[in-house]
Amino acid sequence: MNQLASIRDKVLAGERLSFDDGLFLFSPEVPLNDVGQLANLVRERKNGNFAYYNINTHLNPTNVCVYRCTFCAFRSDLRDPKGYLMSDEQILQRGREAVEAGCTEMHIVGGLHHQMKFEWYLKIIQLLHEAYPRLHLKGWTAVEINWFEHLTKRPVRELLQELIDAGLGSMPGGGAEIFHPEVRDRICEHKAGAQSWLDIHRTAHELGLRTNCTMLYGHIEEPYHRVDHLIRLRELQDETGGFQTFIPLAFHPDNTGLSHIAKPSALLDLRTMAVSRLMLDNVPHIKAYWIMLGIGTAQTALSYGADDLDGTVRHELIYHDAGAETPQVLSVDDIRRLIEEAGREPVERDTLYHRVARQGDQWQAAEAVAVGA
C-alpha cells in the first residue's frame, strides 16, 4: 500500500496524479473508503460543504437517429412506431411549461435525423430563445455538432457561432462515451471520434462557450480505458479551462445491444466518482446524475467526490428508455431534502454556477458560487 500513501501525500499537497495512480485507485484491492476519503478532501477543498442543483427540463426533439450505438436504448428508425419528431408548437409548449415551472435551464439533445437539415436544429434554438430569453439553452452535444459539420460541409467554428448568435448558452458533455479506440470502435464506431469530440469542445471554449464533459462506464471498458479518458479530458482542460462539470454516466443495459451485461454496481459507481474527482484536478465540479445512479447512490456520492446532483429534470427519456427506475422528476423540496440528509448545504445554481435567489415566482441569478480552485 506504499502507492496509496504516496497518492495521499500528493493529494494533500495538491499535486497531480499520474496514469498509474489512477489505475491503482481503480484496483479493487484499494479500499473504496480510502479512495472516497481522498476524493472528499478534494471535493471540500473545491466546493466546501455546498451541493448544487438546478431547476431544469430536458428536450429531445427527435429520437430518429442515423447511428446505432450499441449502448443506446433511445434511438429509433424513421418508420418504427416509436420514432417521433417534435413540431415547432410542441417545442414551444415545452419552453412555456419550463418557464411556468420556474426552470432556469433547458437541456437539448436528441437523435441525428437524416431528413432534417442543420437549419432545423438551429431554428429550435432560435424559437426557444426568442420566446423565452431567460431560459438558458444548453444544447447539442459534440456528436450533433459533428453531424452538422457533415451535413453542411461548413467549419465547426462557423456553425457554433451561428448557434451562439441564435441563443445557444452552453453545450452538454454527452457523446464522449469512452475515447479509447479499443472500446469506441466497438460501441459507437460511426459517430464522432475522440479527436473530433475534443476538437469541437476546444473550439466551443475558444468561442467563450462553457461545456460539460462525460464518460460512459460500466460496459465493456477496462479501468485503463477510463483513466485514459480522464487524462484526455484533463489535458484539454489544461489548455482551455472551458469545462465546468464532469459527469460519470453509469451504463444502463436494458433495451440496448449490450443487454447481456449487468448494470454497474453501486461500488463501481462510487469508485468511479471518487477516482474522477481525484484525476480531474482542474475541473471545478463533479456531478452525481441521480437519474442514472439512483437516489441512494447519488446521495452517497456527495461524500465520494461529487458536489452536484443535476436538477429536478422533467421529461427525461434517454435513460428511462434504458431501464432507469428513478422517478421522472424530483420536486425542489425532494432534492433539497436529499442533499440535507447527506449532510450537505443545498445551493440552487443556474447553468453557469451562479447562485439563484427566488421570491415567489421570480428568480434572480446572483454571484458565482465559488469556494476553491
Ligand code: SF4
Ligand atoms: S447514442 Fe446518440 S448517436 Fe448513438 S444511437 Fe443513440 S441517439 Fe444516436
